[in-house]
Amino acid sequence: MSQFSSIATCFGHVVLAAVTGWSLKYLPAPNLLSTPFVWIMLWCLMAYSMLGIIRFSHPQPGKLLRFLYDHTALLAKVCPLPFLNAQLYLAQPAQTLHEFGESFVQPYQNGLGYAFLLSAVVAYVVCNIFSDLSRRHIGEHVATGVLLLNAVGLSLVACSSDNFWAMGLVVSCVSKHFLLPVLAERYRMPHALLYTYGLSFYEIFAVNAVIDVQTSTIRVIM
Numbered sequence: 001m002s003q004f005s006s007i008a009t010c011f012g013h014v015v016l017a018a019v020t021g022w023s024l025k026y027l028p029a030p031n032l033l034s035t036p037f038v039w040i041m042l043w044c045l046m047a048y049s050m051l052g053i054i055r056f057s058h059p060q061p062g063k064l065l066r067f068l069y070d071h072t073a074l075l076a077k078v079c080p081l082p083f084l085n086a087q088l089y090l091a092q093p094a095q096t097l098h099e100f101g102e103s104f105v106q107p108y109q110n111g112l113g114y115a116f117l118l119s120a121v122v123a124y125v126v127c128n129i130f131s132d133l134s135r136r137h138i139g140e141h142v143a144t145g146v147l148l149l150n151a152v153g154l155s156l157v158a159c160s161s162d163n164f165w166a167m168g169l170v171v172s173c174v175s176k177h178f179l180l181p182v183l184a185e186r187y188r189m190p191h192a193l194l195y196t197y198g199l200s201f202y203e204i205f206a207v208n209a210v211i212d213v214q215t216s217t218i219r220v221i222m
Helices: 003-026 037-057 063-078 080-089 106-129 136-161 164-186 191-221
Strands: none
Touching: 003 037, 003 191, 037 063, 037 080, 037 191, 063 106, 063 136, 063 191, 080 106, 080 136, 080 164, 080 191, 106 136, 136 164, 136 191, 164 191
């Protein structure tokens, strides 16, 4: 990676850190009645951005730094949608998502929430097992399957509740997954740079989607 690419990628992580700070400020604070998976995800992305700043600003990053960055980057790749789905589906009985109130999904709401969360674990483990270059495509296929599965799950929430932030997030995440490698190769830009900017959009959309769902739930309960 050239020096210019390293500087640009470092700046991308600085932007992500700033957006993450904004997201943590405006995300409703976790409490005993909520599942704080998005809050946990945001802190993981904060760690990813901090490690990225050090990683790409250091002239000779060490092996440990590369290891930590690679693993947080993998978390940032496979966990965003599953963690958001887990928060939206694993609501407490008093805060059951109103959009599932009369639908066929309601009996399976908690089960789906745990399934989405488990899908992130499966993708993370498989990507680590098949991390060598000759078998890396296996992990990529699993990660793609997990992404599409969670996109369908989030689409259920978005379409049944008119949550336009969630709808936009589905489109953003799916298009980012398939288009960023093509754009990075065509314009010879670091994939990490484009993906980091994409995560900034994820945070903005995810926080607003959670706020929208909670506002709608409170309105229905009242």
